[in-house]
Amino acid sequence: MPDTRLTEEQESLRKTVEAFAREVVAPVAAAYDEARTFPYPVVAGMAEMGLFGLPFPESYGGQGADYFALCLAIEELARVDSSVAITLEAAVGLGAMPIHRFGSEAQKQQWLPLLAAGQALGAFGLTEPGAGSDAGGTRTTARLEDGQWVVNGSKAFITNSGTDITLLVTVTAVTAVTGRTAAGGKEISSILVPVPTPGFTAGPAYSKVGWHASDTHPLTFDDVRVPEENLLGERGRGYANFLQILDEGRIAISALAVGLAQGCVDESVKYAREREAFGRPIGQNQAIAFKIAEMEARAYVARTAYYDAAAKMLAGRSFKKEAAMAKLFASDAAVTNAREATQIYGGYGFMNEYPVARHWRDAKILEIGEGTSEVQKILIARELGL
CATH class of the missing domain: 1.10.540.10 (Acyl-CoA dehydrogenase/oxidase, N-terminal domain)
Known part of the structure; x- marks a missing residue:
């Protein structure tokens, strides 16, 4: 344990x-x-x-x-x-x-x-309009020309990419002349693109279900030129390197999901003590008390899972499976707790003036971003040898 x-x-x-x-x-x-x-x-x-x-x-x-x-x-x-x-x-x-x-x-x-x-803020340009879970399907290209990388393509759903303090975006792009490695796979590399750079455009911010105060944009690259030394890491290792970053990121997203799940507990406990129905606080009703108890248990177990994944990562041990399990369980806990908190609040839970409504809108993306729940299951199954 x-x-x-x-x-x-x-x-x-x-x-x-x-x-x-x-x-x-x-x-x-x-x-x-x-x-x-x-x-x-x-x-x-x-x-x-x-x-x-x-x-x-x-x-x-x-x-x-x-x-x-x-x-x-x-x-x-x-x-x-x-x-x-x-x-x-x-x-x-x-x-x-x-x-x-x-x-x-x-x-x-x-x-x-x-x-x-x-x-300043940096952004991570991996996802594309046609390459989400299939991140290896990258179509953005970067060719070397006169000591410069010339980048063309587009990215989607990129966080922190269009703020007034955004400094750079790291972009994955196909870099081989043929687009293929000697083994036949795509040669994907990572290129640092400073902001601003001619030809780089952050499109209008998305209208999102949740995360309304988070900055998220589509990006386009039209003959964007940056120095050859803006290659990040080894040429052809961009995809592999970003998979490592995503493994680590799943632990951080798990922590975010746990926070949301715990926030739903916090708000539900407070409301259950204050809100009265049929002459007593609703928290004295077993149906409400048990619901909140289950919410607390979910948050606790999810927290334990991400603590374990983080400990393995920092110890230099394999943590891919643990990070995937933590992300899978914590995101589910966040979505479930947000739904249950909204139910406890009743009609007030559907009003945006209450934090649980924001938690409800913010929770769903946690089952999608930085690897969908389905991707986490694939990763776990692979680690089990299936």
Whole structure:
């Protein structure tokens, strides 16, 4: 069994972010959600706390903590607002982490300090209109011409790609002249595209069911030219490298899902104590009490799962199966708890002025983003040798 006890330092971080979420994020979350605007002041506050630099070395402007510390912060933010939580998760896990994992020393020195400081955001351009779960179906291309990569293609559903502080987008693209490796597979590489660059366009923001205060755009690349040294990692290793990033990211998304699931418990307990029906608080009714008890159990088990996956990752052990299981279970727990919390609130749960309504709208994407639930099942089955 994984050790779910936090160290004194970890608990201090958790409490600090919990207080920030309660005192700074919660009072403004509904307004940003309704206006569908990016919460720049909140992000600035997170940057001042050092949250964007948590897992990075101090030599690059980071906090010198680890990936688990990042997950703890994401969970606490998501208890209050998923838009803020996914902004942090995507900026660190998807925007900056590929540079930290695979970048040259020059690339790290150039990009990581700004990203770790939260003064700028990075984005991760993998998904395409015709290549979602089948990420290997990438059609975006990048050809070498006179010492420059010339990128053409499009990406879809890219988080943090169109803010006023977006610094770069890392793009996966087919880079071989023939589009194939010697073994016959696609040669997919990763290219760093600074923002702005001529020919790069972030389209209008999507109108989404949830995550209204999170920045999400389609991207187009029309003869976008960047220096040859903007290749991130080895040529032809882009797809494999991003699969590794996604394995890690599933732990962070699990933490976000746990936060949402726990936030639903928080709101349901509060409401069940205050709301009276038939002359007594509804929490005294076994039907409501049992429903909330099951919600708490889901959040606890999901948290234990992502703690275990994170521990294995940080210990240098295989964690692919554990990350997939954590993401599968935690996303289901989030969706179920959001539905149950809405039911407990009754008609009020259908009103956007209550946090459970936002949790309900925000939960579903957790079963889709960074690998659908079906993909997680495929990964788990493969790890079992099936």
